[in-house]
Amino acid sequence: MEPSRNRTLRLFSGLVLIHRAQRESLAEFIRGLIKVGRLRPGDTLPSRQELARTLNISRETVYRAVALLARDGLVEMARGHRDRVVGLANRQRGPRREAHPGGVEGVGTLAEFKGLPARALNALARAGYRTRAEVARAKDSDILRHRFIGPHTLQLIRAQIPFEGTSS
Numbered sequence: 001m002e003p004s005r006n007r008t009l010r011l012f013s014g015l016v017l018i019h020r021a022q023r024e025s026l027a028e029f030i031r032g033l034i035k036v037g038r039l040r041p042g043d044t045l046p047s048r049q050e051l052a053r054t055l056n057i058s059r060e061t062v063y064r065a066v067a068l069l070a071r072d073g074l075v076e077m078a079r080g081h082r083d084r085v086v087g088l089a090n091r092q093r094g095p096r097r098e099a100h101p102g103g104v105e106g107v108g109t110l111a112e113f114k115g116l117p118a119r120a121l122n123a124l125a126r127a128g129y130r131t132r133a134e135v136a137r138a139k140d141s142d143i144l145r146h147r148f149i150g151p152h153t154l155q156l157i158r159a160q161i162p163f164e165g166t167s168s
Contacts, residue, residue, distance in 0.1 A: 011038055012046065012055060022065075023062075024065070024068070026051075026062065026065035027066075027068040027069050030074075031069065031074060034074055034087065040085060040087070043085045044084050045082060045084070046082075047082060048066065048083075066083050067118070070083075071118055073086060074087070077125055079126065079128060112131055113160075115160050116160050116161075119153060120153050120156040120160075123149045123153050123157075128146075129143075132161055135157065136161050138165070143157070
């Protein structure tokens with residue numbers, strides 16, 4: 001394990017999570033680390049597996065905590081890569097902010113899918129869809145090929161993003 005990853009993982013040692021709200025507790029803890037500057041924009045979080053092992057919780061719980069942070073624009077989740085801190089850049093409480101023109105890649109993704117439930121947003125992110133236009137052009141059969149998206153989630157997605165391609 002490289003030194004910077006060791007340092008970052010040490011930030012989480014000794015953290016005790018309340019069972020009822022583990023994902024919210026972990027998300028709030030990471031949010032606090034970002035807020036006080038212990039995790040800076042560009043820093044990578046420890047792998048979900050390392051965090052799960054360190055905190056003695058499931059990887060799914062860690063994933064959901066990071067997804068909460070990604071929804072708020074604090075962390076960027078990318079398939080096959082470590083989760084990366086985006087930062088607090090003028091973060092305000094209340095409704096999600098719009099994409100920053102020319103800003104950090106991934107920050108605009110949330111604004112791009114504004115109005116979608118978290119379940120559908122997470123499924124699209126895990127399936128690799130980055131823009132509304134990609135989803136609008138994709139056939140339902142192509143979207144359903146992803147193991148993260150089932151018929152109910154597709155229905156949630158299509159309620160917000162109708163199909164705009166040709167049916168051939």
